[in-house]
Amino acid sequence: MDFKGVKDYFSWLYYQYQIISCCAVLEPWEQSMFNTILLTIFAMVVYTAYVFIPIHIRLAWEFFSKICGYQGL
Template identity: 70%
Template sequence: MDVKHIKDYLSWLYYQYLLITCSYVLEPWEQSIFNTLLLTIIAMVIYSSYIFIPIHVRLAVEFFSGIFGGQHESTVALMS
């Protein structure tokens, strides 16, 4: 792709972002506060997902393996 096309595409994406969030009606200082809050919230969601989802998946696997007759961890550890 040409650099100009990439620049046009990114500016189009930014314009879509402004339209979807209605932040084009905000003043520049309000936009910066809004963008900062939005990025902070997104970062917290990503961090929380990274930390807590593996724990819940492990607990769900242990729960369902117990229901469906899987071996307990101590049995698996002794057999290996």
């Protein structure tokens, strides 16, 4: 496996992230604050999806099963 190529690819992805989010023009402390806030929001969305989406899927399945007349276990 070519580790230099993988490192270059991730470096390129990080550069693209900085350009798209305009982090390249921020000072280092501003970049760290922006990245921390963004990472916190992302972690909260993933956690919320992990906790609540299975519950909603189960409730929807029970609701539509009763409407369609499916007699489950």
